[in-house]
Amino acid sequence: MKRILFNNPTAQRIYDDYIARVNRCVSILSKEDQQELLMEFNSHIYEATHNVSPEDEVEALMNTLDKLGAPEVVLQLTVAHKKVRQATRSFNPKHVVEAIYLNIFNGVGYFIWGMIYLLVLAFGSLAIFKLIAPGHTGFFLKDGHYFVFGYTSHLPDGVTEVLGSWFIVAVIGLMGVFYSLNTVVFRLLKGK
Amino acid sequence: MYYICCMNNEFVQNWFSQVKKGTLSYIILIILDEKEYYGYELVQEIKIHTTLEVAEGTLYPLLNRLKTEGIVDSKWIEQESGIPRKYYTLSKDGRETLTEMKKIWSALGTAIQKIQK
Numbered sequence: 001m002k003r004i005l006f007n008n009p010t011a012q013r014i015y016d017d018y019i020a021r022v023n024r025c026v027s028i029l030s031k032e033d034q035q036e037l038l039m040e041f042n043s044h045i046y047e048a049t050h051n052v053s054p055e056d057e058v059e060a061l062m063n064t065l066d067k068l069g070a071p072e073v074v075l076q077l078t079v080a081h082k083k084v085r086q087a088t089r090s091f092n093p094k095h096v097v098e099a100i101y102l103n104i105f106n107g108v109g110y111f112i113w114g115m116i117y118l119l120v121l122a123f124g125s126l127a128i129f130k131l132i133a134p135g136h137t138g139f140f141l142k143d144g145h146y147f148v149f150g151y152t153s154h155l156p157d158g159v160t161e162v163l164g165s166w167f168i169v170a171v172i173g174l175m176g177v178f179y180s181l182n183t184v185v186f187r188l189l190k191g192k
Numbered sequence: 193m194y195y196i197c198c199m200n201n202e203f204v205q206n207w208f209s210q211v212k213k214g215t216l217s218y219i220i221l222i223i224l225d226e227k228e229y230y231g232y233e234l235v236q237e238i239k240i241h242t243t244l245e246v247a248e249g250t251l252y253p254l255l256n257r258l259k260t261e262g263i264v265d266s267k268w269i270e271q272e273s274g275i276p277r278k279y280y281t282l283s284k285d286g287r288e289t290l291t292e293m294k295k296i297w298s299a300l301g302t303a304i305q306k307i308q309k
Contacts, residue, residue: 002274002275004275039278040252041252043232043275043277047233050273064248067248068248068249074252074253081256081257081260
């Protein structure tokens with residue numbers, strides 16, 4: 001992004017400080033999203049101030065920044081939404097945690113979305129656990145009743161695992177179901 | 193008496209804020225239906241055609257949202273200054289959305305006119 005150059009040093013300092021604040025607010029986003037938002041602010045500031053004389057630069061810039069608002073406030077919702085989009089595209093746990101953190105105040109919807117995401121991760125982990133510790137991972141019944149679905153280090157007498165290798169298929173299937181559910185929840189949240 | 197006057201004023205101001213919030217996207221779509229605009233130019237255009245004081249801080253998140261919804265498209269166009277402009281246009285979906293919104297607005301206007309008589 002090309003830096004705007006002002007003739008008035010005070011205007012330059014005000015501009016640099018504002019852009020630094022925008023930079024800080026968007027730093028959590030992907031490089032493309034950061035660039036997009038920075039360029040949007042920069043373009044607006046340039047269009048609003050490039051025709052004024054050097055002695056009016058400070059006033060014109062202050063008016064423009066005042067109307068744009070504090071980046072920490074005006075960017076809050078945009079950054080939160082862009083982070084959710086990045087998280088759902090990449091499915092990267094770091095982005096998901098950041099998205100949940102940013103959206104925690106946007107209602108319980110995102111909390112549910114985060115919980116479902118954790119379930120998807122948990123089912124994925126169980127598939128790996130079944131390969132590492134097959135005797136302790138599975139769908140266990142004790143005396144014909146449900147005992148454990150998952151991993152357990154404690155296996156009392158009378159416990160039998162009923163799914164065998166099909167357990168991996170079952171947890172991958174559950175991952176698919178919850179992933180689809182998460183997509184639906186995300187679409188509902190996006191439509192709010 | 194003074195108390196009642198201020199209470200009414202506050203109510204009207206709140207109501208007007210809500211109306212502004214609700215109609216801003218409609219106004220943007222009508223303006224973008226004519227031609228493409230870049231952000232700053234769009235703000236000026238809104239000011240020319242309406243008496244609404246639009247805070248730029250509310251306009252850009254709204255434009256971003258309209259883009260996410262697929263109602264507007266945007267593209268960066270390089271300028272001689274080296275600082276590009278982001279131009280916004282109505283998408284195909286946006287034009288259909290605007291047609292629908294115009295119908296709703298018209299029906300609402302007619303209904304209010306009837307009630308006011």
